[in-house]
Amino acid sequence: MNKEELIAKLKVIIKPYTANSEAYDNLTENTDFIKDLEINSANLVDIVLDIEENFDVVIDNTDMERMLDVKTAVEIIETKLAAK
Amino acid sequence: MSKRVVITGLGVAAPNGVGIPAFTSAIKNGLSGIRHDSQLQELQFSCQIAGKPEITDELKSQYFTDLELRGFNSTGILYGVIAGMEAWKNAGLPIEINEEPDWDSGTIFGSGTSGIDKFRESIYKIDELQTRKLGSTVVAQTMNSGISAYLGGKLGLGNQVTTNSSACSTGTEAILVAYDRIKSGQAKRILAGSTGDSGPYIWAGFDALRICSSKYNDNPEPGSRPMSATAAGFVPGSGAGALLIEDLDSALERGATIYAEILGGNVNSGGQRGTGSMTAPNSTAVQRCITVAIQNSGISSADVDAINGHLTATTKDSLEIENWTKALNRSRNDFPYINSLKSMTGHCLSAAGSIESIASVLQLYEGFLFGNINCEDLHPEIAALIDPSKVLFKTFNTDLNVIAKASFGFGDVNACVLFKKYKN
Numbered sequence: 051m052n053k054e055e056l057i058a059k060l061k062v063i064i065k066p067y068t069a070n071s072e073a074y075d076n077l078t079e080n081t082d083f084i085k086d087l088e089i090n091s092a093n094l095v096d097i098v099l100d101i102e103e104n105f106d107v108v109i110d111n112t113d114m115e116r117m118l119d120v121k122t123a124v125e126i127i128e129t130k131l132a133a134k
Numbered sequence: 135m136s137k138r139v140v141i142t143g144l145g146v147a148a149p150n151g152v153g154i155p156a157f158t159s160a161i162k163n164g165l166s167g168i169r170h171d172s173q174l175q176e177l178q179f180s181c182q183i184a185g186k187p188e189i190t191d192e193l194k195s196q197y198f199t200d201l202e203l204r205g206f207n208s209t210g211i212l213y214g215v216i217a218g219m220e221a222w223k224n225a226g227l228p229i230e231i232n233e234e235p236d237w238d239s240g241t242i243f244g245s246g247t248s249g250i251d252k253f254r255e256s257i258y259k260i261d262e263l264q265t266r267k268l269g270s271t272v273v274a275q276t277m278n279s280g281i282s283a284y285l286g287g288k289l290g291l292g293n294q295v296t297t298n299s300s301a302c303s304t305g306t307e308a309i310l311v312a313y314d315r316i317k318s319g320q321a322k323r324i325l326a327g328s329t330g331d332s333g334p335y336i337w338a339g340f341d342a343l344r345i346c347s348s349k350y351n352d353n354p355e356p357g358s359r360p361m362s363a364t365a366a367g368f369v370p371g372s373g374a375g376a377l378l379i380e381d382l383d384s385a386l387e388r389g390a391t392i393y394a395e396i397l398g399g400n401v402n403s404g405g406q407r408g409t410g411s412m413t414a415p416n417s418t419a420v421q422r423c424i425t426v427a428i429q430n431s432g433i434s435s436a437d438v439d440a441i442n443g444h445l446t447a448t449t450k451d452s453l454e455i456e457n458w459t460k461a462l463n464r465s466r467n468d469f470p471y472i473n474s475l476k477s478m479t480g481h482c483l484s485a486a487g488s489i490e491s492i493a494s495v496l497q498l499y500e501g502f503l504f505g506n507i508n509c510e511d512l513h514p515e516i517a518a519l520i521d522p523s524k525v526l527f528k529t530f531n532t533d534l535n536v537i538a539k540a541s542f543g544f545g546d547v548n549a550c551v552l553f554k555k556y557k558n
Contacts, residue, residue, distance in 0.1 A: 066201050092270040096204070099267055 051131070056124055063100045067093040079121040094118075101127065107134070139316045140556060141495055142390040143225025143378030145327075147213040148489050149185030149371055149479045152193065153220060154496075161493050161504040162529050166355040166478050168369050177334050181346035183354040185371030185480030186332045187213055197288075205269050208249030213374035213485070214281035214329030215288065218243060221376035222289055222325060226390055235292025238384075240321050242312045243282040243376070244304035244328035245297050246484035249275035250335045281329050281374075293321040301543030302444070303401070304328045305375060305487025309551055310399045312379040322384040327376030330485035337370040343413070345448055346370060355508075358481075360445040360474035361455075361516055361525055362509040368446040371480030375488030377495070392556040393499045397431035397536070399551035400424075410546040415450070417457050420548055424461035424540060427550035433536060435462040438470045438552075440503055442494040442539045445474035446481045452515035454542075459519050469520040470538075477507045487541040487549065494537045498555045505529045 051059075061077060068074045069088035073081060083089045089097070098114050101107070101123070107130035109117070117123050144154050149167025151157030160167070167185045174182040189212060194203065197215050206212075218241070222229070227239075247253075252275040256268055274280055279297035286295035294315065300307045305328030312324035330336070340346050347367040350357030358369040385392055402423045404416020428435050441458060445451050455472070459465040475490045476482075482489050497503055505528040512522050533555075540550040 066204065093201075095270045099269060 053124060056127060057120065059104065060101070060120065060123060060127070063104060064089070064097055067097060077120065079124065080119065082119045084118065105131065107131065137317050137319055138382035139313050139396045140380055140382050140385050141377050141393045141396065142380045142385045143221040143227070144393060144492050144495065145217040145220025145222070145224055145376040146374070146489060146492050147187040147189065147216045148373045148375070148482070149187055152187050152189060152216065154224060157492070158496055158500070161475065161478065161496070162502060164478065164505055164507045164529070166507060168354045168357050168480055170351070170354050174334055175351070179334065179338070179341045180344065180348040181341055181367065181370065182351040183347065183357045183369055184332070184337065185369060185373070185482065187373045189216065205271055206275070207252040207255055208275040208280065208331070209251065209333065209372065210245055210248050210329045210331040210374070211275060211281050211284055213372065214243060214245070214327065215284050217327060217329070217374040217376040218285045218325055219288065221327070221378045225378035225380070226388065227378070229289060232290060235290050237292040238322035239289070239291050239324070240293030241282050241285050241291055241295050241325040242308045243285060243297055243325065244299055244308040244484060245278055245281050246299060246301065246304060246330055247336060248278050248280040248331070250331045251333060252276055254335055285325060289325070293324070299484070300547045300549070301545055302481070302483055302486050303541040303543040303547050303549040304484040305489065306491060306539060306541040306549035306551055307401050308488065309377060309379065309396070309491055310401055310549060313396050313399065316379060316381050323378060323380045325376060326379050326488070327374060328485050328488040329374035330372045330483045332372035336372070340370060347447065358447055358477050359508040360447040360476050361451050361506065361513055362447070363511040363513045365447040365451060365513065368448055368476065369480035371482035373479070373482050373485045373489055375485060375492045377488065377491065394495045394553045395556045397433060397552040397554050398427065399549065400427035400430055401547070401549045402426070403548065404546040406546045412546070413544055415453070415542055415548070416546055417453065419546065420457045420542060421461040423548035424458065424538070424550050427538070427552060431552040433552065435464060437536050438462060438538045439534045440471040440473070440497070440537045442490055442537060443472055443474050444540055444542045446476055452513055452519070455516050455519050465519055467521045469524045471503055471524055471526055472520070473504055473506050473526055477509065490541070491539050491551065491553070494539045494553055498534055498537055498553055501533050502529055502531045503534070
């Protein structure tokens with residue numbers, strides 16, 4: 051899976067939690083989950099669970115705490131996929 | 135200065151009608167909401183019939199976002215939000231997305247438990263060492279104040295947002311706590327009500343106590359029989375009722391519809407002393423609750439036109455009637471008309487007081503008394519206390535002035551409220 055495919059898959063996952071649809075439509079690697087997409091911070095937990103299920107990976111608490119924007123999320127998922 | 139307190143909005147999710155128009159028609163026509171429950175049958179309950187509001191997916195999506203419905207498994211919050219939002223809209227109040235909370239409005243929305251099915255689902259996950267996979271909404275769905283928290287957020291309420299809990303008197307108590315808060319000028323509007331979860335995990339404890347109706351599993355509609363000689367236990371029910379309770383000045387300023395005035399009431403407990411226990415009422419306390427409620431309302435017992443009883447269809451119905459005759463000092467032909475909504479809904483437990491109060495208020499506003507179903511064979515002990523004509527078998531139109539509503543609950547707790555037709 052290349053980066054574009056990965057972002058596309060991630061985008062589907064975060065859609066239901068997103069409050070700012072304009073920021074969502076213009077999503078880039080630099081998009082911040084809370085500041086730009088206005089995702090409720092409690093929902094970051096649900097996003098991590100959805101990522102785990104969709105990519106069949108396990109994301110520990112340390113990684114989860116860093117996962118606040120698209121770029122970091124992609125990096126973490128790529129690392130987990132590579133380690134499989 | 136003490137304020138006058140009125141009711142300006144109603145909302146309901148009852149087993150025999152969801153929404154005020156459906157519910158009003160149901161109670162006028164003696165429509166039962168008691169149905170066979172296949173889950174209770176599979177689980178081998180003694181009582182396999184129950185009262186559950188029928189909620190369509192369309193109605194759900196009117197009040198909840200898709201995100202809120204992900205992993206949502208709390209019938210109590212579902213019913214409470216539907217009833218609460220209906221009452222708010224029915225009162226003509228706007229739902230706005232403002233930066234500033236509405237400091238003058240709050241909610242006191244009672245519940246016995248919250249999200250018991252979500253709790254069960256979570257317990258299984260926890261025991262399978264999957265706590266990290268519970269998701270983010272377990273607390274919101276299972277905390278007892280879940281319902282008031284959901285409503286507070288949807289409506290932007292900035293006054294008191296809380297959940298009271300006093301077993302089967304919860305709903306009536308919520309109305310009285312709201313009344314006190316508005317009367318003392320601490321809020322202009324309180325969305326008062328109560329809700330109760332559906333399902334075996336909430337009802338099992340009652341089934342275990344052998345106090346539920348078990349002889350009508352193949353014939354659900356006659357199963358709930360308050361005041362009947364053949365009453366043999368209550369039918370478990372569920373749902374929610376909500377009343378928008380408002381300061382009269384605020385209601386008049388808004389030009390709101392006024393359904394009724396709350397004259398006053400009383401809550402007390404028998405302390406589980408005398409005849410009282412965890413599960414049985416102390417009759418002295420019941421009578422005192424009613425008497426003090428009437429005193430607090432500034433009326434006399436002769437002014438009470440009708441009673442909406444607690445009357446669950448257990449062996450205690452006759453005792454309740456006896457307590458009313460003593461508290462009002464009225465019996466035989468002098469006794470007010472009396473009815474029990476539970477004949478059509480079953481016993482909605484923590485939701486009972488609010489749903490039944492809505493039925494009482496609708497009677498005052500529209501000028502009718504609904505007929506009881508399933509008590510054609512009036513219990514002889516009741517017939518010895520009051521004239522049988524006081525127990526209505528058929529709905530009839532009549533102009534009423536004052537209705538007394540009482541609810542009693544486990545823990546020997548009592549609540550009684552007096553509603554009056556509003557006149558300028």
